[in-house]
Amino acid sequence: xxxxxxxxxxxxxxxxxxxxxxxxxxxxxxxxxxxxxxxxxxxxxxxxxxxxxxxxxxxxxxxxxxxxxxxxxxxxxxxxxxxxxxxxxxxxxxxxxxxxxxxxxxxxxxxxxxxxxxxxxxxxxxxxxxxxxxxxxxxxxxxxxxxxxxxx
Amino acid sequence: xxxxxxxxxxxxxxxxxxxxxxxxxxxxxxxxxxxxxxxxxxxxxxxxxxxxxxxxxxxxxxxxxxxxxxxxxxxxxxxxxxxxxxxxxxxxxxxxxxxxxxxxxxxxxxxxxxxxxxxxxxxxxxxxxxxxxxxxxxxxxxxxxxxxx
Numbered sequence: 001x002x003x004x005x006x007x008x009x010x011x012x013x014x015x016x017x018x019x020x021x022x023x024x025x026x027x028x029x030x031x032x033x034x035x036x037x038x039x040x041x042x043x044x045x046x047x048x049x050x051x052x053x054x055x056x057x058x059x060x061x062x063x064x065x066x067x068x069x070x071x072x073x074x075x076x077x078x079x080x081x082x083x084x085x086x087x088x089x090x091x092x093x094x095x096x097x098x099x100x101x102x103x104x105x106x107x108x109x110x111x112x113x114x115x116x117x118x119x120x121x122x123x124x125x126x127x128x129x130x131x132x133x134x135x136x137x138x139x140x141x142x143x144x145x146x147x148x149x150x151x152x
Numbered sequence: 153x154x155x156x157x158x159x160x161x162x163x164x165x166x167x168x169x170x171x172x173x174x175x176x177x178x179x180x181x182x183x184x185x186x187x188x189x190x191x192x193x194x195x196x197x198x199x200x201x202x203x204x205x206x207x208x209x210x211x212x213x214x215x216x217x218x219x220x221x222x223x224x225x226x227x228x229x230x231x232x233x234x235x236x237x238x239x240x241x242x243x244x245x246x247x248x249x250x251x252x253x254x255x256x257x258x259x260x261x262x263x264x265x266x267x268x269x270x271x272x273x274x275x276x277x278x279x280x281x282x283x284x285x286x287x288x289x290x291x292x293x294x295x296x297x298x299x300x301x
Binding site: 004006008010012055076078079081084085087089091098101102103105107120122123124126 | 156158160162164225227228230233234236238240247250251252254256270272273274276
């Protein structure tokens with residue numbers, strides 16, 4: 001019997017990259033690129049089943065953890081402004097059980113010769129399956145990996 | 153040239169209605185009930201497919217002469233307990249906001265229901281979501297209360 005609860009939480013992260021907004025935006029614009037750098041934790045893989053990069057387009061990915069757990073991330077691109085902004089909505093599930101529903105906005109702002117990336121996630125954590133702290137750690141790791149991916 | 157910006161805001165509204173949880177839940181789940189209290193819309197302007205993965209769509213004349221469009225998707229439904237959905241809305245000039253909403257229902261004394269309505273939103277390109285959307289949602293829940301009386 002599931003102990004039902006909902007925790008609402010938000011996080012904000014900023015990171016500067018020594019590449020123009022278009023280059024940073026490009027790393028968010030393809031399933032191939034994302035599957036290389038957008039890994040929240042070691043030992044995990046992210047694989048895309050659907051990636052329709054346009055407003056209203058579907059985004060469905062599988063998060064595989066090193067202990068064998070598999071979460072499906074099922075969402076939609078709500079708004080895309082090329083080289084400037086991406087907004088998405090999504091729910092992560094473990095089978096039929098919802099784990100997390102979220103709203104993500106990423107802004108790509110020019111700064112000198114580089115890019116200031118501003119990331120915000122708001123969401124609902126269901127029934128104790130996941131925690132806000134995991135998302136903060138996960139996004140921090142991803143934004144670090146993104147730096148290496150762009151620089152490579 | 154549009155000035156690009158994003159504002160984020162979370163708010164929650166609480167109400168107590170003098171009817172049982174299943175009646176409040178039904179107001180959200182039933183297409184013609186929802187159409188009346190939420191939008192006051194004519195048939196044809198609104199469709200509701202109330203299931204996980206289903207959508208709600210509204211298209212009607214908006215304030216200021218444009219067309220108001222709303223597209224919502226249901227993420228989680230627990231009968232008489234909780235509803236979670238996400239939506240985009242457009243006030244007539246392109247996507248104005250992206251929001252995640254949760255509705256929680258709990259028993260109140262004397263057979264009534266406590267409702268907690270939480271919205272986490274991102275409002276785009278100058279739309280003053282924190283001001284307009286919260287006021288709009290407050291009116292929405294007042295109309296729900298009137299429909300249940």
